[in-house]
Amino acid sequence: MNTEGRRLGRGFTTNASRLHLSEPLRQTAFNRLFAAIYFSAVLVLLFRHVRNLFLYPIPNLLSFCITSSLFISDLVLAFMWFSAQAFRISPVRRKEFPENLKRIIRDEDFLALDVFICTADPYKEPPMNVVNVALSLMAYDYPADKISIYVSDDGGSALTLFAFMEAAKFASHWLPFCKEHNLMERNPQVFFEAKHHHSSSPHFEKIKTMYEDMKVKVEHVVDKGEIVDEYITDDQRRQAFNQWTNGFTPTHHPTVIQVILDKSQDKDISGHFLPNLIYVSRQKSKAWPHHFKAGALNVLLRVSAAMTNAPVILTQDCDMYSNDPRTPLRVLCYLLDPEMKPDLAFIQFPQRFHGLNKDDIYGSEYKRLFKINPMGLDGIKGPNYLGSGCFFRRQALIGDQSTEIPDNVVNRPIKSQEILSLAHHVAGCNYENQTDWGLKRGFRYGSLVEDFFTSYRLQCEGWKSLFCNPERAAFLGDVPITLFDVLSQCKRWCIGAFEVTFSKYNTLIFGSQSMGVITSLAYSHYACWPLWCIPITFYSFLPQLALLNQVTIFPKISEPWFFLYVFLVLGAYGQDFFEFILAGGTIQRWWNAQRMWMISGLTCYLFGSVEYLLKSIGISTQGFSLTSKVLDDAQRKRYEEGSYEFGVPSPMFVPLTMAATINLFSFILGSIRVLKDDNDKGPSLEMVLSGAIVLNCLPIYRAIALRNDAGRMATQVTVTSAFISVTLCYASSLCFSKK
Numbered sequence: 229m230n231t232e233g234r235r236l237g238r239g240f241t242t243n244a245s246r247l248h249l250s251e252p253l254r255q256t257a258f259n260r261l262f263a264a265i266y267f268s269a270v271l272v273l274l275f276r277h278v279r280n281l282f283l284y285p286i287p288n289l290l291s292f293c294i295t296s297s298l299f300i301s302d303l304v305l306a307f308m309w310f311s312a313q314a315f316r317i318s319p320v321r322r323k324e325f326p327e328n329l330k331r332i333i334r335d336e337d338f339l340a341l342d343v344f345i346c347t348a349d350p351y352k353e354p355p356m357n358v359v360n361v362a363l364s365l366m367a368y369d370y371p372a373d374k375i376s377i378y379v380s381d382d383g384g385s386a387l388t389l390f391a392f393m394e395a396a397k398f399a400s401h402w403l404p405f406c407k408e409h410n411l412m413e414r415n416p417q418v419f420f421e422a423k424h425h426h427s428s429s430p431h432f433e434k435i436k437t438m439y440e441d442m443k444v445k446v447e448h449v450v451d452k453g454e455i456v457d458e459y460i461t462d463d464q465r466r467q468a469f470n471q472w473t474n475g476f477t478p479t480h481h482p483t484v485i486q487v488i489l490d491k492s493q494d495k496d497i498s499g500h501f502l503p504n505l506i507y508v509s510r511q512k513s514k515a516w517p518h519h520f521k522a523g524a525l526n527v528l529l530r531v532s533a534a535m536t537n538a539p540v541i542l543t544q545d546c547d548m549y550s551n552d553p554r555t556p557l558r559v560l561c562y563l564l565d566p567e568m569k570p571d572l573a574f575i576q577f578p579q580r581f582h583g584l585n586k587d588d589i590y591g592s593e594y595k596r597l598f599k600i601n602p603m604g605l606d607g608i609k610g611p612n613y614l615g616s617g618c619f620f621r622r623q624a625l626i627g628d629q630s631t632e633i634p635d636n637v638v639n640r641p642i643k644s645q646e647i648l649s650l651a652h653h654v655a656g657c658n659y660e661n662q663t664d665w666g667l668k669r670g671f672r673y674g675s676l677v678e679d680f681f682t683s684y685r686l687q688c689e690g691w692k693s694l695f696c697n698p699e700r701a702a703f704l705g706d707v708p709i710t711l712f713d714v715l716s717q718c719k720r721w722c723i724g725a726f727e728v729t730f731s732k733y734n735t736l737i738f739g740s741q742s743m744g745v746i747t748s749l750a751y752s753h754y755a756c757w758p759l760w761c762i763p764i765t766f767y768s769f770l771p772q773l774a775l776l777n778q779v780t781i782f783p784k785i786s787e788p789w790f791f792l793y794v795f796l797v798l799g800a801y802g803q804d805f806f807e808f809i810l811a812g813g814t815i816q817r818w819w820n821a822q823r824m825w826m827i828s829g830l831t832c833y834l835f836g837s838v839e840y841l842l843k844s845i846g847i848s849t850q851g852f853s854l855t856s857k858v859l860d861d862a863q864r865k866r867y868e869e870g871s872y873e874f875g876v877p878s879p880m881f882v883p884l885t886m887a888a889t890i891n892l893f894s895f896i897l898g899s900i901r902v903l904k905d906d907n908d909k910g911p912s913l914e915m916v917l918s919g920a921i922v923l924n925c926l927p928i929y930r931a932i933a934l935r936n937d938a939g940r941m942a943t944q945v946t947v948t949s950a951f952i953s954v955t956l957c958y959a960s961s962l963c964f965s966k967k
């Protein structure tokens with residue numbers, strides 16, 4: 229069949245030897261035009277602020293404070309808008325043709341792949357889930373002798389090792405089963421939960437029973453917190469678990485490296501070799517910093533260099549399973565392209581999630597962060613690294629572009645004493661001492677968003693990246709299902725972002741010199757992310773307090789400035805809305821995403837900024853607080869019903885509840901006045917703003933007053949917020965009356 233010039237839907241054309249294609253997004257021209265118009269409007273607004281502040285006499289301190297707060301807020305908004313244009317300037321879309329690969333490569337051309345899976349706590353990250361992730365990756369449609377799975381266990385837990393030993397046994401049945409039935413779902417948990425036509429066959433029943441047996445065993449062990457004697461079935465296992473001696477704790481223990489499957493010896497039930505499966509728990513000592521996930525990944529980089537040294541590395545979080553067995557073939561479409569540029573460092577897939585509720589109430593899809601923006605960056609230097617679902621060229625992490633690194637795979641038996649002792653040596657906690665690991669080599673240290681920081685530094689060094697976004701999700705991960713977990717995760721990201729901003733690698737100064745202005749703006753947008761808290765907080769309180777005291781701070785409808793405000797607000801929201809919908813979103817999801825933006829401004833952005841401050845003056849020492857992946861049934865049920873989960877009495881909820889209360893009162897009071905007053909001059913911007921915030925806060929009112937399940941707002945939070953709100957209103961009335 230002649231496939232030349234065949235139209236491939238969505239506007240791509242190709243011929244039979246093409247491996248990949250890219251094309252600019254259609255909205256680019258509009259984006260640029262709109263940016264020019266909007267930019268002029270922003271300048272006019274800033275001009276108005278400057279004039280009000282410096283050219284007109286200021287009657288009193290209060291109005292000076294109000295004017296300058298509005299000016300600062302709008303400056304931040306302007307900066308965030310401006311830097312975000314970097315994502316809009318040349319977005320591209322790609323497509324790969326893995327079906328064409330077979331024609332041009334032979335089996336031995338497949339590049340060896342080392343897969344890194346990080347886990348850190350068997351109670352927050354259930355070993356059964358981690359094992360399912362590993363099984364889905366081991367079952368890639370790829371020559372098994374080219375795949376090695378490395379599991380980094382920062383929890384140093386025998387329970388996790390046990391789970392993997394069981395998984396290895398199950399793998400010898402599961403992998404041939406997947407291949408025989410050509411399954412797409414190769415995460416056994418997901419596969420068995422879905423309804424399938426195989427479900428009547430005896431083969432299906434048999435493998436399902438095996439899976440259930442393994443699950444029962446692993447969960448039993450995790451519940452007990454130790455490996456029961458009856459499960460220590462042979463000397464090999466006994467020797468392995470004997471490494472957990474009495475003084476062994478998660479934060480203080482020697483290195484444990486266990487080769488669970490060896491591709492040169494272990495076969496599945498159909499007689500094919502299985503991929504390598506290696507458990508690594510690096511040495512930990514309280515005397516040495518371990519640098520969290522970045523540290524764990526660097527240990528895997530070195531251990532894998534000693535054992536298999538594959539030229540391609542996939543980094544994966546322990547909750548991100550493979551949803552498409554052909555993903556590595558897509559990667560080969562780029563890496564085996566004879567025209568591949570030597571400066572390509574990594575290929576990033578979007579983070580996508582399963583188990584989101586219908587309208588994604590917490591905006592956990594992060595469409596902008598994980599899809600729209602990476603497509604935007606793909607047209608410049610390439611997307612930033614998202615921590616998971618990313619294929620690196622090993623060379624980018626261990627050398628510069630000019631170092632020749634032999635792309636050969638180590639071919640010694642990985643269980644040899646020589647290799648194992650080298651692996652132990654490089655996993656030791658003082659191995660990195662006095663070296664450039666984490667500084668100039670490997671995953672970079674110094675930020676809680678090690679992914680963002682690492683790709684930033686790589687791109688500063690001249691490396692590029694690609695965004696690969698196939699229709700069927702390559703990976704699917706878990707989302708946090710309580711608001712507190714969502715906000716805590718985002719707070720960690722904020723602290724990490726500021727760690728980059730206030731380092732010598734500041735994205736605006738260092739970045740613009742090393743990576744060009746446009747890319748550095750994009751990175752600055754993220755690095756300054758927590759700054760959103762400034763405008764959001766001011767706009768949630770200031771105009772409302774003014775409204776309560778019958779003072780207007782925004783232009784009235786009779787003034788031309790009114791329309792400038794209307795244009796700026798509608799323009800920004802409108803563009804955001806269209807981009808969201810064009811990227812496949814729904815109206816409800818967009819609404820929830822913008823609601824989460826407001827909520828974040830009053831919670832995680834704000835608390836993240838404060839915590840960063842405390843950390844930098846040495847008061848707080850917040851580390852990497854893991855996102856919980858454990859499911860509580862009642863919480864899950866409420867999440868599925870679309871009900872916001874407050875529950876915990878966190879101080880983060882206080883400013884949020886205050887904003888909800890104050891906006892409600894100012895809106896009601898304002899409405900009463902409008903109704904009573906005949907010489908009313910139409911809508912005031914203050915009223916529109918507090919009305920919009922009240923709409924956004926509906927779930928909060930419900931959580932305070934109408935619910936009595938465990939997810940309602942904690943009484944402490946309600947009482948504290950009410951008290952501070954009253955004080956704030958009283959104080960504001962004193963200030964405004966002095967005027």
Ligand SMILES: O=c1ccn([C@@H]2O[C@H](COP(=O)(O)OP(=O)(O)O[C@H]3O[C@H](CO)[C@@H](O)[C@H](O)[C@H]3O)[C@@H](O)[C@H]2O)c(=O)[nH]1
Nearest residue numbers: 346347348382520521524545546615616676677852854855
């Ligand atoms: O000391 C640590 C801490 C974490 N992890 C692992 O890091 C991964 C990410 O942790 P998680 O709690 O799931 O954080 P998230 O906020 O959900 O992760 C996002 O944000 C992180 C940066 O903050 C990135 O590393 C992740 O890839 C990205 O998905 C997990 O597999 C953990 O097991 C470690 O290995 N060691």
Ligand SMILES: [Mn+2]
Nearest residue numbers: 545547705855
């Ligand atoms: Mn996660």
